[in-house]
Amino acid sequence: MNCDTNYNEDKGIELFLKSKGMFVEGQYERPEIKIVKPTHLVRSGNTSAADAYFGLKVGGAAVQLLLNDYTNVSVTRVADGIIEYMPIQEAIKQRPVSLDEIAMFEQQGVFFGRTPGKYTPKEIRMVHPDIRYV
Numbered sequence: 001m002n003c004d005t006n007y008n009e010d011k012g013i014e015l016f017l018k019s020k021g022m023f024v025e026g027q028y029e030r031p032e033i034k035i036v037k038p039t040h041l042v043r044s045g046n047t048s049a050a051d052a053y054f055g056l057k058v059g060g061a062a063v064q065l066l067l068n069d070y071t072n073v074s075v076t077r078v079a080d081g082i083i084e085y086m087p088i089q090e091a092i093k094q095r096p097v098s099l100d101e102i103a104m105f106e107q108q109g110v111f112f113g114r115t116p117g118k119y120t121p122k123e124i125r126m127v128h129p130d131i132r133y134v
Contacts, residue, residue: 020071061085 013030017023022031058075061083065073074091077084103117 014023017028017031022028057078061075061078064083065075065085070085072088073085074088075083075085076091099117100119100121102112103119104121106112106116107119
C-alpha cells in the first residue's frame with residue numbers, strides 16, 4: 001500500500017476542505033502538498049542567512065497560526081513575541097510599482113524590458129533613527 005492510495009481514499013480531507021469552503025469538484029479536491037522555501041522569494045538570487053532566518057520565522061509563525069485556527073492569512077512579520085498577519089486576499093492584491101524605484105534598479109544594471117528611466121532621488125536625513133526597515 002502506498003501513500004497516494006491512502007491519501008486519495010481519506011474522505012476526511014474532502015470533508016475538511018468542504019468545511020473551510022475550499023473544496024472545488026473536479027478542480028481542488030485534494031490539497032497540493034509541496035515544499036516551498038520562501039527564502040528565495042525575498043530578494044531573488046542566492047539564499048542568504050537573512051533570507052533563511054526570515055523563512056524559518058515566518059514558516060514557524062504560519063504553523064503557530066494554523067494551530068490556533070487562523071486560516072487564509074499570510075504572515076507579514078514576527079518580532080518581540082508578536083506574529084503579524086494579513087488576509088491572503090489583501091496580501092495578493094495588486095499594488096502599483098514606483099517607476100522611480102524601477103529606475104534606481106535600472107541604473108544599477110537590472111533590465112526590465114524597457115528603455116531605462118533616469119533616477120534622480122531626493123536625499124534626506126532619517127528623522128526617526130529608531131525605526132529601520134532593512
